[in-house]
Amino acid sequence: MIIRGRAPLRVSFGGGGTDVEPYCVEHGGAIIGSTINKYAYCSILPKENDQITVHSLDFDMTVKYNAKENYVYDGKLDLVKAALNALDINQGCEVYLQCDAPPGSGLGTSSTVMVSLLMAMAKWKGVTMDAYEMADLAYHVEREVLGISGGYQDQYAATFGGFNFIEFHGKNDVVVNPLRIKKDIIHELQYNLLLCYTGNIHVSANIISDQVNNYKKKETDAVAAMTEVKALAYAMKDELLKGNLNSFGKLLDYGWNSKKRMSNKITNPKIDELYEEAVKAGALGGKLLGAGGGGYLLMYCPYNVKHKVAERMEKAGGQLADWNFELRGAQAWTMDSNRWDYQDIKVQIPEGRFDFKL
Template identity: 75%
Template sequence: MIIRSKAPLRVSFGGGGTDVAPFCENQGGVIIGSTINKYAYCSILPRNDEEIIVHSLDFDMTVKYNTKENFVYDGKLDLVKAALKAMDIKEGCEVYLHCDAPPGSGLGTSSTVTVALLSAMAKWKRIDLDTYRMADLAFGVERIDLGISGGYQDQYATTFGGFNFMEFHGRNNVVVNPLRIHKEIIHELEYNLIMCYTGGVHVSANIIDDQVKNYENQDSFMAMCEVKALAYAMKDELLKGNLNAFGKLLDYSWNSKKRMSNKISNPAIDALYNRAKQDGAIGGKLLGAGGGGFLLIYCPFNARHKVAAGLEDMGGQILDWNFELRGVQSWIVDTDRWDYQSIDIRLPEGEFRFDV
């Protein structure tokens, strides 16, 4: 058999950075966002020996382990090693991993890969993990076991899927509120949003560490409070379908977030954003911690074509995408069905045979 899983990448609209300690532990952090139809995939093929072979298709890398070895975190597929330890994998297997977006895209790729990997392992071992336990397990693998800097949103967003308003007060105190948004509002929001790849790759850990360092700075702290308040306002306007107001709040939030760290934006990103606004966009933001990756732009439908053309003229790459309302999914493939066989079809004109 083959065990497969796929987990959706996420876009955050507001609250980014407030889900990072110490702000979320002291003040309470919030995130409003959704998942999209770009995924991280995992396939597991059980083996009859003690060898674990991991293929990272994105990095064109293959690494081999033994189930009895003590895994050492050396920078080579450490997420996989930590997941193997967390799930106590004692049987040989072959693992294939790949993702629809590159690392550093701002779409939460590493967390999404982690959730896809853990979900497939849980399916293989017949361990029933609910969404909260799955997200917390992935958080523990990344943030605790590996010490990777970051917040809470990525693991919870990809596990739950869809539109959510998430509240964070530290580990074991997370509440995910699914948003019941009318499908016509979702369709219109989707049509009015543009995702543009800036061509840059951000190093989120460096930006987050700088943000944490600035927590004691009064202006940075107030900027975090503003980002949090704007996330609540975005939720209200989105639920009511006031999308132009939602787009304007994106603009306010982006300007506030840039005050949290001078590493969040750069002249190239600012130039792309300013061009979009000149061409008719109402607002937008950089996805992820900052520094590069995807720029999310909201514009009225009659300015959409002009905004997209302007971004492409400046070297941006427009992504074709849609919202995804489901979270991580896993399933088992019965490979016995793959065997070749002959199919006989009897018709009045005669008897026919096909090998399939």
């Protein structure tokens, strides 16, 4: 038997940073975003021994453990070890991990990998959890057990999937509001958006730490910026539901300018140049995805200038990505491993079935 877990990566439109403690505990936070058709995958092949072998296909890394040992979090595939502990996996297996985007891309990769791991392991163990329980567990393992800096949004976005307005009312008090957006609006929004890789990998922990410190020190501009970012998330939700997409695009610009005031580490000259080139070519607004410092830029461009924006961003060193929205959340399924034995594949073609005559 092969058990697979898959979770979608996400793009956030507004509210980023307000889902991070202590701001969300003291004031409440709000995020608007959607998942996209780029994924984190986990495959598990159970074994009849105590050996656990983990293969990271993206990093060409293999690490081996014993199912009976006490895991040490030493920076080598700690997400896997923490997930094994969380679901009390005490049987040997092979685990394969693969993600469609690198760490530091701003698409929530580490949290999405965690969700795919837990989905596959829960399926294997026969553990039933609803979406809230799964997202809560993923947050607990990543943020509290491993101490990885970040907010709440990524685990919930990956688990629930689709367009959501997520509110954070306090510690472990999260409400996911699925947005019922007309299909025509979703199609038009996707057509008018560009996803551009900046070429920089960010270190989100450093940026989040700086943002949190600015808030704790009550730096007036940083605190005001967080309040603005939260308010703009509500405004984006309203404009998106109404289908006022050009207004939505302009709100992205307002949100980006507010977010940059939360920490001086959020942007850099390369990112600013890409953004400015896009606006000069006709983009109404956009934002850097994730904590900042690198990763992907999301730009809203009216359809008649989108090609010009794309050309200017590529000339400035940006790398455009092919993508679309994904409305489904995390999933897990099983397959008979014998059907995927590639060592001795034999296919018999019925005689005459493909005898075409021109």
